[in-house]
Amino acid sequence: MxxxxxxxxxxxxxxxxxxxxxxxxxxxxxxxxxxxxxxxxxxxxxxxxxxxxxxxxxxxxxxxxxxxxxxxxxxxxxxxxxxxxxxxxxxxxxxxxxxxxxxxxxxxxxxxxxxxxxxxxxxxxxxxxxxxxxxxxxxxxxxxxxxxxxxxxxxxxxxxxxxxxxxxxxxxxxxxxxxxxxxxxxxxxxxxxxxxxxxxxxxxxxxxxxxxxxxxxxxAGYPEWSGPPRRGQTYEGTDRQCRGALLAVLRSSDSPVGPEELEAAWPEPVQRERALASLVADGLVVGPAPEDGGDEVRWALPGGRGAGTSAP
Ligand code: SF4
Incomplete structure (x- = not known):
């Protein structure tokens, strides 16, 4: 056997x-x-x-x-x-x-x-x-x-x-x-x-x-799946999509990016803040860096061009 x-x-x-x-x-x-x-x-x-x-x-x-x-x-x-x-x-x-x-x-x-x-x-x-x-x-x-x-x-x-x-x-x-x-x-x-x-x-x-x-x-005649429901992956409107949109802004910029550019990429504030915080926690984004003498903050890719610097 x-x-x-x-x-x-x-x-x-x-x-x-x-x-x-x-x-x-x-x-x-x-x-x-x-x-x-x-x-x-x-x-x-x-x-x-x-x-x-x-x-x-x-x-x-x-x-x-x-x-x-x-x-x-x-x-x-x-x-x-x-x-x-x-x-x-x-x-x-x-x-x-x-x-x-x-x-x-x-x-x-x-x-x-x-x-x-x-x-x-x-x-x-x-x-x-x-x-x-x-x-x-x-x-x-x-x-x-x-x-x-x-x-x-x-x-x-x-x-x-x-x-x-x-x-x-x-x-x-x-x-x-x-x-x-x-x-x-x-x-x-x-x-x-x-x-x-x-x-x-x-x-x-x-x-x-x-x-x-x-x-x-x-x-066996293709018996149907009897395990837990298989969920399709949704992307539209998710935090993942929001993270992608914010990262796209940072990737395309040679200098640190301010809040208004991120807002233009993802207008919904609560999800935007959550996604940004998670990108920072993951080490994909550094910031916010307070502008010298001001209260504006900016974000950048880690160790890249303009990272860790204050806004001009
Ligand atoms: S394609 Fe997959 S399901 Fe179809 S006979 Fe081959 S192994 Fe089986």
């Missing part, structure tokens, strides 16, 4: 990696010349942003900061500025922090070891496994939402994974992981791609799937 299960897992891996060989999207961070730093940057950017919105900022970022040391030498505010409209800008500060840690503790080279990777700011279990696997070809269980959905459907027969991986789910994923590191790395990227383009959350395209006969969810 167990041997049969192992054989089924191995066949799934073979079919999915073969499918990947013929269908993989050409993503620049997957090309052979991509450095571990380029892969790490892509993983930070892709954490909450779709692939198509990441391509250009990723290329610009690496042109400007081709190594961790280059980014570590720049003020963190410049990282926030260059992050642009990728969203969730705390990632920019964490990526800057990771670059500083790599420069200081790892001689400027992105480490390959899982524990070393996890010791970097902003690098959790998923990102560490992804970098170890994609950049260094190591054997690691890479569990992003796409992989979790594929494994959940194929092996467990559930439409969607829970909020975070359980031990049981991780054990199932480990059972699929091939012994050979290079094959394991191929499986990691292939299963992720399958979830991203075929076995999607809303409309799986089972007719294009390489493992339809192995899919427990399909065999």
């Amino acid at each position: 167990e041997r049969e299960a192992r054989r089924g897992e191995a066949e799934t891996v073979r079919a999915v990696t073969r499918w990947y060989d013929e269908n993989a999207r050409d993503l620049p961070w997957r090309r052979p010349g991509a450095t571990p730093w380029a892969v790490l940057v892509s993983e930070f950017m892709l954490q909450q942003t779709p692939v198509e919105r990441v391509r250009e900022p990723w290329a610009r970022w690496l042109e400007r900061w081709p190594t961790p040391a280059a980014l570590a030498d720049s003020p963190s505010g410049e990282a926030v500025r260059a992050w642009g409209r990728l969203g969730y800008p705390r990632r920019a500060l964490r990526l800057h922090g990771a670059a500083v840690a790599i420069a200081e503790r790892f001689g400027g080279e992105v480490p390959a070891d899982l524990d070393d990777l996890r010791s970097l700011p902003g690098v959790g279990s998923y990102t560490a496994a992804a970098v170890a696997s994609f950049a260094f070809g190591r054997r690691a269980v890479v569990l992003d939402t796409n992989v979790r959905r594929v494994i959940g459907r194929v092996a467990i027969g559930e439409a969607y994974p829970g909020t975070s991986p359980t031990r049981a789910e991780t054990a199932v994923a480990e059972a699929y992981l091939p012994d050979e590191p290079a094959v394991a790395a191929r499986w990691a990227v292939a299963s992720m791609e399958l979830g991203a383009v075929v076995c999607t959350a809303r409309r799986p395209r089972c007719e294009g799937c390489p493992v339809p006969e192995r899919c427990a969810w399909r065999r």
Whole structure:
């Protein structure tokens, strides 16, 4: 019985990696010349942003900061500025922090070891496994939402994974992981791609799937999700949108910004103040800096041009 299960897992891996060989999207961070730093940057950017919105900022970022040391030498505010409209800008500060840690503790080279990777700011279990696997070809269980959905459907027969991986789910994923590191790395990227383009959350395209006969969810007739309600992400009118609008003003300015410019970007005062306070608390914005001899206050990106200075 167990041997049969192992054989089924191995066949799934073979079919999915073969499918990947013929269908993989050409993503620049997957090309052979991509450095571990380029892969790490892509993983930070892709954490909450779709692939198509990441391509250009990723290329610009690496042109400007081709190594961790280059980014570590720049003020963190410049990282926030260059992050642009990728969203969730705390990632920019964490990526800057990771670059500083790599420069200081790892001689400027992105480490390959899982524990070393996890010791970097902003690098959790998923990102560490992804970098170890994609950049260094190591054997690691890479569990992003796409992989979790594929494994959940194929092996467990559930439409969607829970909020975070359980031990049981991780054990199932480990059972699929091939012994050979290079094959394991191929499986990691292939299963992720399958979830991203075929076995999607809303409309799986089972007719294009390489493992339809192995899919427990399909065999069971696609039972409906019985877990907690899945909420769609709303953005309009949220504090997140407000934070984005305020940050856009600061990014586009070479000098500290006063209250009237922020008010023009987001007129609603209570939410604006709350969002501003949270940006300051997160270290994405510095201020307010009282103007010399006056009571006007101004804000700026951290360590960037004009940060920490009084208004002219
Ligand atoms: S058969 Fe359909 S639901 Fe099952 S893994 Fe393939 S695409 Fe996903």
